[in-house]
Amino acid sequence: MEQKQGNARLVLKFVRESPLSRAELSRKTGLTRAAITGIVDSLVSEGLLREGTTEKTSMGRRPTMLELVPEAYYSVGIDIARDGVRLCVLDFTMQAVFERFWGNEIESETVLFEMGETVRTLKKQYRFLGAGVVSPGPVDSVNGKILEPDGLDAWHNFSIDKLSGLLELDVILQKDTAALAIAEKRFIGADKSFLVLLADHGLGSGFIYKGELFESAFGFGSEIGHISIDLNGEKCSCGNRGCAELYASIPSALKAARAFKPDIIWSELAQSDDDRYRKILKKQAEALALVCVNAINMLEPEVIVLEGDLCLGYELFKENIESIISERCFTKAGRGVKIISSVLGQNARAFSAANLVYEKYFGR
Ligand SMILES: [Zn+2]
Known part of the structure; x- marks a missing residue:
């Protein structure tokens, strides 16, 4: 019974990634066509799966594609x-x-x-x-x-x-x-290794290793914002000196920009063409890049994803971070790691x- 339920979930999981025909499901799951037919029939009768569009193949036949029923759950x-x-x-x-x-x-x-x-x-x-x-x-x-x-x-x-x-x-x-990070898996690939970076109040990260969330022994995850990037830097609230989030967070960039315009907000700063603001963003990008270099040398992610408000300054961040990564990472593969912007939306x-x-x- 448990095995049967496990196979049904496997079928749903594959269809969740993209609509599939019965033949493709059989190939992906390793189950026989007869087994797939049985599972699909019961999932259809439970209202979880439905027959959707048909797709033309090189043979000219049009297998029926199966898809999830949006209203199921x-x-x-x-x-x-x-x-x-x-x-x-x-x-x-x-x-x-x-x-x-x-x-x-x-x-x-x-x-x-x-x-x-x-x-x-x-x-x-x-x-x-x-x-x-x-x-x-x-x-x-x-x-x-x-x-x-x-x-x-x-x-x-x-x-x-x-x-x-x-x-x-x-x-x-x-x-x-x-x-x-878990949500990005659907867009980056189920078995990839990648890092997400979120800069807001501080600087946080999530790391997926070969499709699995990296979780530390104590369940806190990686506190990447407290990697020191300046031995003699400012004292951080954590007790360390020169923590990356003192230079790479949104409040730190805003603090610098407010010397020119006291009421400036992040969306204005991140998208400004003003050279004074671009300079501040480049400094922020440099701090982010040092975090990325450390992370790449230690964890070897295939790609780094910028999340949240960082996406507003994506073009500038991408260019500046990738340029530093290409010069300072240890391995050739590491030097080629790309910075992408989250597609998860608002x-x-x-x-x-x-x-x-x-x-x-x-x-x-
Ligand atoms: Zn700190």
């Missing part, structure tokens, strides 16, 4: 961030069908209450598999607890058991950067939270 994604809390609902094919935002002026108890009401109402319409939550680190993902992230006082020591009771759903918690964090539920459901 839904997942709730909750992004607990410094500017507020975002909730989104994704259907079985990862399309957003509902979104809501609570600004950080609203008390966390009110947010939780309204979130419960919202999900209860949505349950009349949608069949949920569960909910995923992301938060800036440090996060204890093993025990489901947000620890004490900077600037997120209202959520310090929040346990997701409370949320699980409120939503009456299974809830998974993950650090934002780790969840973003609601990347809530999207990556909802994706955690599907990752668990489909299996890795």
Whole structure:
């Protein structure tokens, strides 16, 4: 029975990556055509799979392609961030069908209450598999607890058991950067090794090694922002000196730019043609590049993905970071590592939270 369910999940997992014919499924899973027919028939009758478009082959025949039924299941994604809390609902094919935002002026108890009401109402319409939550680190993902992230006082020591009771759903918690890295797998490749870099308040990262999230012994993940890039640099709140996030984070770039314009915001700075601002961004890129060089020498990612607000300055960052990487990495392969921009879009964090539920459901 368990084997049968395992094979059904495997079929769903492959179809999730792209619509496939029965013959392709048989080839990919190593199961016989007869076995595939049996599994597909039961998945179709359960309402999880459906026959979609037909595709022309070189032989001229047109096999029927199978695809996921968008309405089969839904997942709730909750992004607990410094500017507020975002909730989104994704259907079985990862399309957003509902979104809501609570600004950080609203008390966390009110947010939780309204979130419960919202999900209860949505349950009349949608069949949920569960909910995923992301938060800036440090996060204890093993025990489901947000620890004490900077600037997120209202959520310090929040346990997701409370949320699980409120939503009456299974809830998974993950650090934002780790969840973003997991979500990128669908676009970069299921068995690739890559690093995501998120610069906001500080500088965070998530590392996927051959398709699996790298998790440290204590479950905190990699604190890449606290790699020192200046032996005699400024003292950091962590106790170290010259930490990368003192030079590579968004507040650090804004602090420098505000000498010229006190009310400048990141979107303006990141996309400005003004030489004074370009100089600041280049310095920020240099700090990011040193982090990348260290990461490449240590972890050998195949590609590095810029997440969140960093994407706004992508062209400049890419050019400057890749140029430093090409000169300073140890191996030839390392010197060729490319910087790409996330394709997860505006609601990347809530999207990556909802994706955690599907990752668990489909299996890795
Ligand atoms: Zn530090």
